[in-house]
Amino acid sequence: MGELREPLRELTACGLPEALEVMGERWSFMILRAxxxxxxxxxxxxxxxxxxxxxxxxxxxxxxxHGILDRLPCAEDRRRVEYRLTEKGMDLLPAMxxxxxxxxxxxxxxxxxxxxxxxxxxxxxxxxxxLSHDGRAxxxxxxxxxxxxxxxxxxxxx
Amino acid sequence: MGELREPLRELTACGLPEALEVMGERWSFMILRAxxxxxxxxxxxxxxxxxxxxxxxxxxxxxxxHGILDRLPCAEDRRRVEYRLTEKGMDLLPAMxxxxxxxxxxxxxxxxxxxxxxxxxxxxxxxxxxLSHDGRAxxxxxxxxxxxxxxxxxxxxx
DNA sequence: AGTTTCTGGTTGCAACTTGAAACCTAGACT
DNA sequence: AGTCTAGGTTTCAAGTTGCAACCAGAAACT
Numbered sequence: 001m002g003e004l005r006e007p008l009r010e011l012t013a014c015g016l017p018e019a020l021e022v023m024g025e026r027w028s029f030m031i032l033r034a035x036x037x038x039x040x041x042x043x044x045x046x047x048x049x050x051x052x053x054x055x056x057x058x059x060x061x062x063x064x065x066h067g068i069l070d071r072l073p074c075a076e077d078r079r080r081v082e083y084r085l086t087e088k089g090m091d092l093l094p095a096m097x098x099x100x101x102x103x104x105x106x107x108x109x110x111x112x113x114x115x116x117x118x119x120x121x122x123x124x125x126x127x128x129x130x131l132s133h134d135g136r137a138x139x140x141x142x143x144x145x146x147x148x149x150x151x152x153x154x155x156x157x158x
Numbered sequence: 159m160g161e162l163r164e165p166l167r168e169l170t171a172c173g174l175p176e177a178l179e180v181m182g183e184r185w186s187f188m189i190l191r192a193x194x195x196x197x198x199x200x201x202x203x204x205x206x207x208x209x210x211x212x213x214x215x216x217x218x219x220x221x222x223x224h225g226i227l228d229r230l231p232c233a234e235d236r237r238r239v240e241y242r243l244t245e246k247g248m249d250l251l252p253a254m255x256x257x258x259x260x261x262x263x264x265x266x267x268x269x270x271x272x273x274x275x276x277x278x279x280x281x282x283x284x285x286x287x288x289l290s291h292d293g294r295a296x297x298x299x300x301x302x303x304x305x306x307x308x309x310x311x312x313x314x315x316x
Numbered sequence: 317a318g319t320t321t322c323t324g325g326t327t328g329c330a331a332c333t334t335g336a337a338a339c340c341t342a343g344a345c346t
Numbered sequence: 347a348g349t350c351t352a353g354g355t356t357t358c359a360a361g362t363t364g365c366a367a368c369c370a371g372a373a374a375c376t
Contacts, residue, residue: 013271015261016191024184033174037303042324052364057325079323079372088264090298094286095256099181102249103173113171114303118290122310126291128252131284132276138283140248145195145272152280200353210335215354237343237352
Protein backbone atom coordinates (compact mmCIF):
# COMPACT_ATOMS: atom_id res chain seq x y z
CA MET A 1 0.00 0.00 0.00
CA GLY A 2 1.51 3.35 -1.01
CA GLU A 3 2.50 4.79 2.35
CA LEU A 4 4.39 7.65 0.78
CA ARG A 5 2.84 10.63 2.49
CA GLU A 6 5.19 12.57 4.61
CA PRO A 7 4.56 11.89 8.27
CA LEU A 8 3.27 15.40 9.04
CA ARG A 9 6.27 17.49 9.96
CA GLU A 10 6.85 18.51 13.51
CA LEU A 11 9.01 21.55 13.81
CA THR A 12 7.47 21.70 17.20
CA ALA A 13 7.98 18.52 19.16
CA CYS A 14 4.72 17.01 20.27
CA GLY A 15 2.65 13.90 19.96
CA LEU A 16 0.04 15.29 17.58
CA PRO A 17 1.62 14.27 14.28
CA GLU A 18 2.12 10.77 15.57
CA ALA A 19 -1.50 10.56 16.71
CA LEU A 20 -2.79 11.94 13.44
CA GLU A 21 -0.87 9.44 11.40
CA VAL A 22 -3.55 6.86 12.17
CA MET A 23 -6.43 8.78 13.63
CA GLY A 24 -6.21 11.65 11.18
CA GLU A 25 -7.50 9.46 8.39
CA ARG A 26 -11.06 9.57 7.33
CA TRP A 27 -13.18 6.92 9.12
CA SER A 28 -10.66 6.04 11.80
CA PHE A 29 -12.59 7.77 14.56
CA MET A 30 -15.89 6.46 13.30
CA ILE A 31 -14.53 2.92 13.40
CA LEU A 32 -13.25 3.57 16.88
CA ARG A 33 -16.65 4.77 17.98
CA ALA A 34 -18.37 1.74 16.50
CA UNK A 35 -15.79 -0.44 18.15
CA UNK A 36 -16.50 1.15 21.49
CA UNK A 37 -20.18 0.65 20.70
CA UNK A 38 -19.68 -3.11 20.60
CA UNK A 39 -19.35 -3.52 16.85
CA UNK A 40 -16.81 -6.25 16.24
CA UNK A 41 -17.28 -7.79 12.82
CA UNK A 42 -16.37 -6.66 9.34
CA UNK A 43 -19.87 -6.82 7.92
CA UNK A 44 -21.25 -5.01 10.95
CA UNK A 45 -18.84 -2.11 10.58
CA UNK A 46 -19.75 -2.08 6.94
CA UNK A 47 -23.45 -1.62 7.48
CA UNK A 48 -23.11 0.51 10.60
CA UNK A 49 -20.83 3.04 8.96
CA UNK A 50 -21.73 2.89 5.30
CA UNK A 51 -18.03 2.86 4.43
CA UNK A 52 -16.69 1.24 1.26
CA UNK A 53 -15.54 -2.33 1.61
CA UNK A 54 -11.97 -1.85 0.47
CA UNK A 55 -11.51 1.24 2.60
CA UNK A 56 -12.85 -0.53 5.68
CA UNK A 57 -10.48 -3.39 5.02
CA UNK A 58 -7.62 -0.96 4.67
CA UNK A 59 -8.50 1.04 7.81
CA UNK A 60 -9.01 -2.00 9.99
CA UNK A 61 -5.63 -3.30 8.87
CA UNK A 62 -4.04 0.03 9.67
CA UNK A 63 -5.67 0.25 13.08
CA UNK A 64 -4.51 -3.29 13.85
CA UNK A 65 -1.04 -2.46 12.60
CA HIS A 66 -0.95 0.49 14.97
CA GLY A 67 -2.11 -1.59 17.88
CA ILE A 68 -5.42 0.16 18.31
CA LEU A 69 -7.49 -2.88 17.44
CA ASP A 70 -6.77 -6.57 17.89
CA ARG A 71 -7.70 -8.93 15.11
CA LEU A 72 -8.98 -12.17 16.60
CA PRO A 73 -10.10 -15.04 14.36
CA CYS A 74 -13.16 -16.62 15.99
CA ALA A 75 -12.64 -20.15 17.22
CA GLU A 76 -16.18 -21.48 16.64
CA ASP A 77 -16.70 -20.08 13.18
CA ARG A 78 -13.38 -19.63 11.52
CA ARG A 79 -14.76 -17.50 8.76
CA ARG A 80 -15.38 -14.75 11.26
CA VAL A 81 -12.91 -12.29 12.67
CA GLU A 82 -13.34 -10.08 15.69
CA TYR A 83 -11.85 -6.65 15.87
CA ARG A 84 -11.47 -5.56 19.49
CA LEU A 85 -10.17 -2.38 21.05
CA THR A 86 -6.83 -2.76 22.76
CA GLU A 87 -5.73 -0.82 25.82
CA LYS A 88 -4.05 1.62 23.46
CA GLY A 89 -7.31 2.00 21.59
CA MET A 90 -9.22 2.56 24.81
CA ASP A 91 -6.81 5.33 25.63
CA LEU A 92 -8.16 7.25 22.67
CA LEU A 93 -11.47 7.64 24.45
CA PRO A 94 -10.79 11.04 25.96
CA ALA A 95 -9.89 12.37 22.53
CA MET A 96 -12.93 10.78 20.93
CA UNK A 97 -15.31 11.99 23.58
CA UNK A 98 -13.85 15.48 23.56
CA UNK A 99 -14.36 15.64 19.81
CA UNK A 100 -17.83 14.28 20.19
CA UNK A 101 -18.76 16.77 22.87
CA UNK A 102 -17.45 19.59 20.74
CA UNK A 103 -19.53 18.42 17.79
CA UNK A 104 -22.49 18.13 20.09
CA UNK A 105 -22.02 21.63 21.45
CA UNK A 106 -21.76 23.34 18.09
CA UNK A 107 -23.57 20.96 15.79
CA UNK A 108 -27.19 20.95 14.88
CA UNK A 109 -29.50 19.92 17.65
CA UNK A 110 -29.16 16.16 17.87
CA UNK A 111 -30.08 14.71 21.24
CA UNK A 112 -27.28 12.13 21.22
CA UNK A 113 -28.67 8.75 21.73
CA UNK A 114 -26.59 6.16 23.25
CA UNK A 115 -25.57 8.43 26.10
CA UNK A 116 -22.28 7.92 27.87
CA UNK A 117 -22.88 7.47 31.56
CA UNK A 118 -20.83 6.92 34.64
CA UNK A 119 -21.21 3.25 35.50
CA UNK A 120 -21.41 4.12 39.18
CA UNK A 121 -24.53 6.24 39.22
CA UNK A 122 -25.77 5.98 35.65
CA UNK A 123 -25.66 9.72 35.20
CA UNK A 124 -24.32 11.28 32.00
CA UNK A 125 -20.66 12.17 32.12
CA UNK A 126 -19.45 15.73 32.35
CA UNK A 127 -17.22 17.48 29.84
CA UNK A 128 -13.78 16.12 29.09
CA UNK A 129 -11.43 18.47 30.88
CA UNK A 130 -7.90 19.66 30.89
CA LEU A 131 -6.69 19.26 34.45
CA SER A 132 -3.80 20.88 36.24
CA HIS A 133 -1.24 18.64 37.93
CA ASP A 134 -3.34 18.87 41.10
CA GLY A 135 -6.68 18.24 39.49
CA ARG A 136 -8.18 21.68 38.93
CA ALA A 137 -10.06 22.01 35.65
CA UNK A 138 -8.32 24.45 33.31
CA UNK A 139 -9.79 26.56 30.52
CA UNK A 140 -8.01 27.66 27.35
CA UNK A 141 -7.11 30.92 29.05
CA UNK A 142 -5.39 29.20 31.94
CA UNK A 143 -2.90 27.54 29.66
CA UNK A 144 0.48 28.64 28.56
CA UNK A 145 3.15 27.25 26.32
CA UNK A 146 6.60 27.45 27.81
CA UNK A 147 9.97 26.18 26.84
CA UNK A 148 11.08 23.01 28.56
CA UNK A 149 14.02 24.82 30.10
CA UNK A 150 11.86 27.38 31.88
CA UNK A 151 9.39 25.10 33.61
CA UNK A 152 8.16 26.48 36.89
CA UNK A 153 9.52 29.99 36.18
CA UNK A 154 7.20 32.92 35.88
CA UNK A 155 8.34 34.56 32.67
CA UNK A 156 9.33 37.93 34.09
CA UNK A 157 11.55 38.55 31.10
CA UNK A 158 8.57 40.09 29.34
CA MET B 159 -14.86 23.10 -4.38
CA GLY B 160 -16.52 19.71 -4.78
CA GLU B 161 -18.07 19.13 -1.37
CA LEU B 162 -19.73 15.94 -2.47
CA ARG B 163 -18.50 13.57 0.16
CA GLU B 164 -21.22 12.13 2.23
CA PRO B 165 -21.31 13.75 5.65
CA LEU B 166 -20.22 10.58 7.46
CA ARG B 167 -23.39 8.72 8.34
CA GLU B 168 -24.62 8.60 11.85
CA LEU B 169 -26.88 5.70 12.47
CA THR B 170 -25.96 6.43 16.01
CA ALA B 171 -26.75 9.99 16.99
CA CYS B 172 -23.72 11.82 18.26
CA GLY B 173 -21.56 14.82 17.55
CA LEU B 174 -18.61 12.94 16.12
CA PRO B 175 -19.52 13.08 12.43
CA GLU B 176 -20.15 16.79 12.71
CA ALA B 177 -16.81 17.32 14.41
CA LEU B 178 -14.96 15.19 11.88
CA GLU B 179 -16.41 17.07 8.97
CA VAL B 180 -13.86 19.83 9.56
CA MET B 181 -11.35 18.39 11.96
CA GLY B 182 -11.18 15.00 10.29
CA GLU B 183 -9.35 16.49 7.35
CA ARG B 184 -5.65 16.20 7.04
CA TRP B 185 -3.85 19.25 8.47
CA SER B 186 -6.81 20.71 10.33
CA PHE B 187 -5.45 19.78 13.75
CA MET B 188 -1.94 20.81 12.82
CA ILE B 189 -3.23 24.21 11.79
CA LEU B 190 -5.15 24.44 15.03
CA ARG B 191 -2.04 23.65 16.99
CA ALA B 192 -0.01 26.25 15.14
CA UNK B 193 -2.80 28.71 15.69
CA UNK B 194 -2.77 28.04 19.39
CA UNK B 195 1.01 28.40 19.19
CA UNK B 196 0.61 32.02 18.06
CA UNK B 197 1.00 31.47 14.35
CA UNK B 198 -1.35 33.89 12.61
CA UNK B 199 -0.23 34.53 9.04
CA UNK B 200 -0.50 32.52 5.86
CA UNK B 201 3.20 32.44 5.13
CA UNK B 202 3.96 31.48 8.71
CA UNK B 203 1.61 28.51 8.65
CA UNK B 204 3.18 27.61 5.36
CA UNK B 205 6.71 27.41 6.66
CA UNK B 206 5.77 26.12 10.10
CA UNK B 207 3.78 23.20 8.76
CA UNK B 208 5.35 22.44 5.41
CA UNK B 209 1.90 22.13 3.88
CA UNK B 210 1.20 22.87 0.22
CA UNK B 211 0.05 26.42 -0.55
CA UNK B 212 -3.23 25.50 -2.18
CA UNK B 213 -4.14 23.06 0.54
CA UNK B 214 -3.37 25.57 3.26
CA UNK B 215 -5.52 28.11 1.50
CA UNK B 216 -8.31 25.61 1.25
CA UNK B 217 -8.06 24.47 4.87
CA UNK B 218 -7.92 27.96 6.29
CA UNK B 219 -11.01 28.85 4.28
CA UNK B 220 -12.78 25.80 5.58
CA UNK B 221 -11.83 26.48 9.18
CA UNK B 222 -13.04 30.06 8.80
CA UNK B 223 -16.22 28.87 7.18
CA HIS B 224 -16.83 26.59 10.16
CA GLY B 225 -16.18 29.38 12.61
CA ILE B 226 -13.04 27.87 14.09
CA LEU B 227 -10.78 30.66 12.88
CA ASP B 228 -11.50 34.31 12.26
CA ARG B 229 -10.05 35.94 9.19
CA LEU B 230 -9.02 39.49 10.01
CA PRO B 231 -7.49 41.72 7.35
CA CYS B 232 -4.79 43.78 9.04
CA ALA B 233 -5.51 47.47 9.20
CA GLU B 234 -1.93 48.78 8.90
CA ASP B 235 -0.83 46.54 6.06
CA ARG B 236 -3.80 45.49 4.04
CA ARG B 237 -1.93 42.79 2.22
CA ARG B 238 -1.76 40.85 5.44
CA VAL B 239 -4.43 38.71 6.97
CA GLU B 240 -4.59 37.36 10.47
CA TYR B 241 -6.14 34.03 11.26
CA ARG B 242 -7.20 33.87 14.89
CA LEU B 243 -8.81 31.16 16.93
CA THR B 244 -12.41 31.85 17.84
CA GLU B 245 -14.08 30.70 21.04
CA LYS B 246 -15.36 27.72 19.10
CA GLY B 247 -11.81 26.98 18.01
CA MET B 248 -10.53 27.28 21.56
CA ASP B 249 -13.11 24.73 22.58
CA LEU B 250 -11.28 22.18 20.49
CA LEU B 251 -8.37 22.34 22.87
CA PRO B 252 -9.39 19.39 25.03
CA ALA B 253 -9.68 17.24 21.92
CA MET B 254 -6.35 18.47 20.57
CA UNK B 255 -4.52 17.98 23.82
CA UNK B 256 -6.06 14.57 24.39
CA UNK B 257 -4.87 13.51 20.97
CA UNK B 258 -1.48 14.97 21.62
CA UNK B 259 -1.11 13.26 24.97
CA UNK B 260 -2.08 9.97 23.39
CA UNK B 261 0.53 10.42 20.68
CA UNK B 262 3.03 11.33 23.34
CA UNK B 263 2.22 8.27 25.41
CA UNK B 264 2.55 5.78 22.59
CA UNK B 265 4.83 7.54 20.14
CA UNK B 266 8.53 7.44 19.91
CA UNK B 267 10.38 9.18 22.69
CA UNK B 268 10.03 12.88 21.95
CA UNK B 269 10.36 15.14 24.96
CA UNK B 270 7.68 17.56 23.81
CA UNK B 271 9.05 21.01 23.72
CA UNK B 272 6.76 23.85 24.11
CA UNK B 273 5.20 22.31 27.21
CA UNK B 274 1.65 23.17 28.17
CA UNK B 275 1.59 24.55 31.67
CA UNK B 276 -0.99 25.82 34.09
CA UNK B 277 -0.70 29.58 34.06
CA UNK B 278 -1.19 29.66 37.81
CA UNK B 279 1.83 27.70 38.96
CA UNK B 280 3.69 27.09 35.72
CA UNK B 281 3.61 23.36 36.21
CA UNK B 282 2.85 21.03 33.32
CA UNK B 283 -0.78 20.09 32.98
CA UNK B 284 -2.10 16.65 33.86
CA UNK B 285 -3.89 14.28 31.51
CA UNK B 286 -7.08 15.33 29.82
CA UNK B 287 -9.78 13.42 31.68
CA UNK B 288 -13.29 12.20 31.33
CA LEU B 289 -15.12 13.45 34.40
CA SER B 290 -18.32 12.28 35.99
CA HIS B 291 -21.09 14.82 36.55
CA ASP B 292 -19.62 15.44 40.00
CA GLY B 293 -16.03 15.69 38.93
CA ARG B 294 -14.52 12.27 39.54
CA ALA B 295 -12.09 11.16 36.83
CA UNK B 296 -13.44 8.19 34.91
CA UNK B 297 -11.54 5.48 33.06
CA UNK B 298 -12.75 3.59 29.98
CA UNK B 299 -14.02 0.83 32.25
CA UNK B 300 -16.19 3.20 34.26
CA UNK B 301 -18.19 4.19 31.22
CA UNK B 302 -21.32 2.77 29.83
CA UNK B 303 -23.51 3.49 26.86
CA UNK B 304 -27.18 3.58 27.71
CA UNK B 305 -30.28 4.50 25.86
CA UNK B 306 -31.61 7.97 26.49
CA UNK B 307 -34.82 6.53 27.89
CA UNK B 308 -33.06 4.57 30.63
CA UNK B 309 -30.91 7.27 32.15
CA UNK B 310 -30.36 6.82 35.85
CA UNK B 311 -31.60 3.22 35.85
CA UNK B 312 -29.33 0.34 36.73
CA UNK B 313 -29.91 -2.11 33.92
CA UNK B 314 -31.15 -5.04 35.96
CA UNK B 315 -32.79 -6.49 32.89
CA UNK B 316 -29.54 -8.34 32.17
C1' DA C 317 -19.62 -35.46 -2.16
C1' DG C 318 -21.60 -31.35 -4.35
C1' DT C 319 -23.68 -27.20 -4.20
C1' DT C 320 -24.95 -23.05 -1.90
C1' DT C 321 -24.23 -19.41 1.44
C1' DC C 322 -21.76 -16.47 4.39
C1' DT C 323 -17.66 -13.73 5.95
C1' DG C 324 -13.97 -11.16 4.97
C1' DG C 325 -11.46 -9.88 1.75
C1' DT C 326 -9.06 -8.24 -3.24
C1' DT C 327 -9.31 -6.11 -7.94
C1' DG C 328 -10.54 -2.67 -11.53
C1' DC C 329 -11.82 1.56 -12.61
C1' DA C 330 -13.76 6.41 -12.35
C1' DA C 331 -14.00 10.45 -9.49
C1' DC C 332 -11.89 13.23 -6.17
C1' DT C 333 -7.99 15.07 -3.15
C1' DT C 334 -3.29 16.16 -2.45
C1' DG C 335 1.06 18.41 -3.37
C1' DA C 336 4.82 20.91 -6.03
C1' DA C 337 5.57 24.59 -8.78
C1' DA C 338 4.24 28.30 -11.62
C1' DC C 339 1.32 32.17 -12.02
C1' DC C 340 -1.71 36.23 -10.41
C1' DT C 341 -3.14 40.51 -7.93
C1' DA C 342 -3.55 44.14 -4.58
C1' DG C 343 -0.98 46.75 -1.65
C1' DA C 344 3.50 48.53 0.12
C1' DC C 345 8.39 50.40 -0.77
C1' DT C 346 11.87 53.28 -3.27
C1' DA D 347 7.23 53.74 -12.68
C1' DG D 348 9.45 49.43 -11.04
C1' DT D 349 9.98 46.08 -7.60
C1' DC D 350 8.77 43.33 -3.65
C1' DT D 351 5.53 40.93 -0.59
C1' DA D 352 1.41 38.44 1.28
C1' DG D 353 -2.00 35.71 0.13
C1' DG D 354 -4.04 33.30 -3.08
C1' DT D 355 -5.32 30.47 -7.88
C1' DT D 356 -4.09 27.37 -11.61
C1' DT D 357 -2.10 23.39 -13.59
C1' DC D 358 -0.95 18.88 -13.61
C1' DA D 359 0.99 14.38 -11.77
C1' DA D 360 0.32 11.17 -8.19
C1' DG D 361 -2.25 9.18 -4.50
C1' DT D 362 -6.85 8.13 -2.18
C1' DT D 363 -11.72 7.04 -2.11
C1' DG D 364 -15.72 4.61 -3.37
C1' DC D 365 -18.64 1.54 -6.05
C1' DA D 366 -19.25 -2.83 -7.99
C1' DA D 367 -17.66 -7.09 -9.28
C1' DC D 368 -14.95 -10.95 -8.20
C1' DC D 369 -12.62 -14.40 -5.04
C1' DA D 370 -11.42 -17.95 -1.32
C1' DG D 371 -12.04 -20.51 2.82
C1' DA D 372 -15.37 -22.29 6.02
C1' DA D 373 -19.81 -23.61 7.18
C1' DA D 374 -24.50 -25.51 5.94
C1' DC D 375 -27.76 -27.95 3.25
C1' DT D 376 -29.26 -31.99 0.34
